[in-house]
C-alpha cells in the first residue's frame with residue numbers, strides 16, 4: 175500500500191526529471207554539433223553559437239537555487255566508485271532505464287544516490303557489460319562522445335580527437351605517448367582505472383595514461399627573452415626561477431551536490447579514481463615547484479593526494495573549509511626549492527557577522543627560496559604565496575569583497591618586511607569573479623569605490639539588474655570590530671603606536687585629577703616653590719570614587735574611509751584573459767558549456783616606468799618577473815572536447831601555470 179502510494183507520488187517527479195534531462199542532452203548535442211561543424215568554427219567569436227542553447231537551457235537554469243545545493247551536507251559514502259557495474263548501472267538509470275529509475279527516484283540527486291548505493295551492494299556480482307551476459311541497452315548517439323570535427327586553420331595547435339580515435343594501437347605508435355608511458359607512474363598498478371570496457375564501442379580508452387596535453391594542446395608562452403622597461407631580458411642576470419600552478423580540481427562531494435552541472439559527462443569520467451589518476455598525471459607532467467589547489471576534498475587529500483604528492487617530492491599544507499563543507503585549499507611546495515618560513519590558514523567565517531557567515535577559506539605560506547650552490551653567496555627575498563577559493567554565490571559580492579579583504583590583510587601581515595615594504599607576493603585561486611569586474615579591478619588597481627554598488631555587480635558573474643530587490647553595498651562594508659581597516663590591513667599593523675597612545679581620551683584621563691591617589695604627594699617629589707608645594711584643589715561636591723560612571727566608548731582605533739576600500743599590495747595578473755591568436759576570451763572554467771574566467775594568478779609588479787600608475791595599470795618588471803605561462807583555451811576548443819570535465823581534463827576548471835624569476839642579490 176505504502177509502496178504503491180510512493181510510486182504514484184514519485185513517478186511524475188521522476189518523469190519530469192527525465193524530460194528535463196532529455197531536453198538538456200538534446201540541447202548539449204545540438205550545440206555540440208553546431209560548434210564542431212567547420213562552418214561554425216570559422217565564424218567569429220561574437221557569433222559564437224552559445225546563444226543556440228540559451229533558450230533551451232533557460233528552463234533548467236531557472237531551477238538553480240541561489241546557492242544550489244551547497245548547503246547540503248552529503249552523507250553518502252565516498253567509497254571508491256571504481257566498479258564498472260556501478261558506473262554502468264548509474265548510466266543505465268540516468269539514460270535508458272526509466273522504469274527502474276522511476277521506481278526509486280524522488281529527484282535526480284536521490285536517484286543517483288540510490289543507484290550508487292544499490293550498485294555498491296551488488297559489487298560482488300559480475301558486471302554484465304564486461305562479461306557480455308546481458309549487454310546494456312544501446313544508447314543512441316551518446317552525447318559525451320566528442321563529435322568528430324574538421325581541423326581548421328584555427329585549430330592547428332589543438333589536436334582534439336573524437337573518442338572513436340582513441341584506439342590503443344594509435345596511441346602506442348605515437349612517439350609522444352611512448353615517451354609518456356616510460357615516465358614514472360604515480361598511481362600503483364592495482365589502483366589504476368581501467369576504462370577500455372565498453373562492449374558497445376563507446377568510451378574505448380586504452381588502458382594506459384592518456385597524455386591529455388596532446389589532446390587539448392596548450393601552448394607554453396615564453397616571455398624570458400622579451401625586453402623589459404630597462405631593456406633587459408626577463409631572464410637576464412642571476413635568478414631564482416620557479417613554476418607555480420593554481421588548479422581547482424573539483425571536489426567530488428561538490429560535484430555530486432551539483433550533479434545537474436555534469437549531465438553532459440559520461441559517469442565513468444566523473445569517477446573519482448579516474449579523475450584522480452588524470453589529475454596526478456597533470457601535476458606530474460607540468461611538475462610545478464608550487465602547487466595551489468582548490469576544492470580539495472579532505473578524505474581525498476589525506477588518503478590519496480597528500481601521499482601521492484609527497485611521493486612526488488612535495489610538502490603539503492591543507493586548510494579545510496569551515497562548517498560542514500568537506501573540501502578546502504592546499505598549498506604544496508618542493509622542499510628542495512623552498513624552506514617554509516610560516517604557514518597561515520585563513521578562515522573567512524566570523525561568528526555573529528552576517529557579512530562573513532560563509533565557509534570559504536584561504537591559505538598563506540611564506541617560503542624562502544633556496545638558492546642553488548652554484549650561484550655562490552647570494553640571497554633571495556622570501557616569497558609569499560596565498561591561495562583561496564572565494565564564495566561562489568553571484569549575488570553576494572559584498573561577502574566576496576569582505577573575504578578578499580581578510581585575505582589581503584593576512585598577506586599584508588605575512589609578506590611585510592621590517593622596513594614596511596612587502597616581499598614578492600603571488601595571490602592565486604578561484605575568485606569566482608570575472609576579469610574587469612569590480613572585485614578583479616580592486617585586486618589589480620588597489621582601490622574600489624563600492625558605496626551604493628549592487629552586490630551582484632561585484633563579481634560580474636551574472637546580471638541581476640532586472641531584479642526588483644537588489645542588495646546594495648553600504649559604507650562601512652565591514653564593522654570596525656573585524657579589526658581590518660579599509661586599506662585591508664590588520665589594525666595592529668596599521669597604526670600600532672597611535673592606537674596605543676589613543677586608547678584613553680584626554681577628557682577621560684582628566685577625570686582622575688582629583689581622585690585620592692592623584693592627591694597624594696609622591697615620596698620623592700622634588701620641592702619646587704609654586705609648582706609642587708600646593709595640593710590640587712578638589713572642586714566642591716566632587717564625588718568619589720570617580721569611576722562610578724561607565725567609561726566612554728574608546729574612540730575608533732582607526733579612521734574609516736567613506737565607501738572605498740584599498741590595498742597597498744601591487745598586483746597584476748599572469749593572464750590577460752584574451753587569446754589574440756584566436757581573437758576570443760580565455761576560459762578557465764565552463765559551467766553548462768559557457769566559458770568564463772574565474773581563476774587567477776596575481777603577482778607583485780612594479781609601477782610603470784614613469785613612476786606613477788598610468789591608468790592604474792602595472793607593468794611586470796618588479797623583483798618577481800613573469801618568465802612564461804601555460805596558455806589557456808577558448809570556449810570553442812573546449813566545446814569540441816565536450817566541455818569540462820572531459821576524458822582528458824578531469825576538473826571543471828583548467829589548471830593555470832606560470833614561471834617566475836626572482837632577483838638574486840649579493841648579501
Ligand code: KL2
Pocket residue numbers: 238239240241242243244422428432435565566604606763765772826827
Ligand atoms: O564556480 V566553482 O563551482 O569555483 O567551480 O565554486 C563553487 C561552484 C563550488 C563551491 O561552492 O561549488 C559550485 N551552481 C553552480 N555551481 C555551484 C553552485 C550553484 N548554485 N553552488 C556551488 N557551486
